[in-house]
Amino acid sequence: MQEDFHYYATYCAAFLAGFSHEESLDICYSAQFVDLCSRTLLSKIGGPLNAATTQLQLEMMDARTDIIGLQDITRIWASFHFLPADLYAKKEKRTKRYMDRYRLICGPNGDLLVKTVEIAKGNGLQHIGIAMHVLADTWAHRYFAGTPSLVINNTDDHFYELRDEWRKVKFRHNPSAPDDIENGLYSNSLFQSRENSIMNLGHGRAGHFPDYSFATYKYLPAWGEYQEIIKDNPSDYKKAFSQMIYAMKYLKGSIDTFEKGRYEDSVFEKYGDRIDSILRKRQLNACSDWKAFGEELSGHEIEDFDIEKYQEEYQKAGKKEKDGTYIGGFIVAAKAQKAMVTGEIFKSGNRLAGLSKIISKGKGILKLLKIK
């Protein structure tokens, strides 16, 4: 997903869940910041590098994919962008090496999603924003894994988009060229036959195509045993939106429990057509449409996302005061999310995200889990 959904649509969902304009802004800022909090940014502002929630393209080019590098990449991408749907998935006659990757395939309504939402409760608006980013991405990134793997993430020539009829999607390998949505021409990562090549991370082989809300497409996922999968983004993104509202109602305290597979569908009674038209509109990003919708809902102007907004506050804060800043709160929440996901992957017997150990000092889950 992109800024349109992580920032503006998250604002709308937060407001519809009952948060105020200011609270909704803080939540959606954090949700969008997940896509920007790289090690490069953290080193610039003097933050802890293990709180990185993403990697820049150039950082990934520099990344090694030996086991140490692979674990680092997996910790970041599986925790924040490709939350595994089922860490204990079964498939017959497969090697453990294969299953370790297969079990990291992202999807909605997994046990880890429940844990993601639950650990966000009572831990600040930044944590809610992170949880909403993760939740939304489980819909957009389903069927891909947050670890570099050819056998899971590769796509081939059989890739079609539904417009008035099924049309073949063409991919090129030019990251600097914008996607041409009219002619169905998209940039993707280069085919690399090495299993752990960084080119085989997530949906890189399908480019940004899965991130477009208007896209309905069918393809052969590498893991799918030649069974075609049809991915209906407008429908999935609607579920993502209504699930975000449901989750944020829980996080706000209006609902007692968060359960898998439940949505706040009542929102579509009033706004269904509007939301549907935004999601189905063929455009590179839907920021202006979501922004207009959000402003109509709250009656307030939604400021554009500014990456610099909270950096100075964090940089100027003393060592002990940093956690009290906006970015400080984001960092604490990001580390907790990363530790939780890494810990669960480790507990399942899968070492692809590295080791996680429980330390005894401190109180509460945020201090109990430490990333090794």
Place this chain on the structure above:
Amino acid sequence: MTQFQRVKSILYGILLISIAILIMSFPAESYTFILALIGTGFFLSGVSTLVYYFTMSRFMVGGKRSLYTGAIMIDFALLTLSFNDVPRVYVLLYFAVLHAFTGLIEILRANETRRNGSKHFKLKLSHGIMDVMLALICIIFIKDTIIAVFIYGFGLVYSGIMHFISAFRRTTMLQYIP
């Protein structure tokens, strides 16, 4: 890069330079050794590709490619290992093409890094230029086949030095691009 990766990079650099010194000390005898080295490389690569096929990619759509690649690599290995009697000029041509291609790719990647706003493209650029120069040397000295040993040795030394440099350089040297 982690401490473990740095140590690994240094050890690999030392290994490459040691091999380079060894083969350049005995250029006449090293020709066979280099062929054996390349042939063994192909063979190990072929075997590992076949292992990858049987453990991973046979479950994947289009995974048979690994089976074919592995078989062809083993074939290449056998061919290279039997190259001892082939005119050495072909080996020089092989080196020339190899270095020219690698050099071109490195220069393009350096240019891409520069265009993306990073100031840290010089290492890649120097690597690319060095490779292109090695390719030119191969062509200039195509009649003096013993030079192949020195080119190969020099390539190993350069690779070793690069491993040292990447082990000691800061890994947070990339510029932030919003």
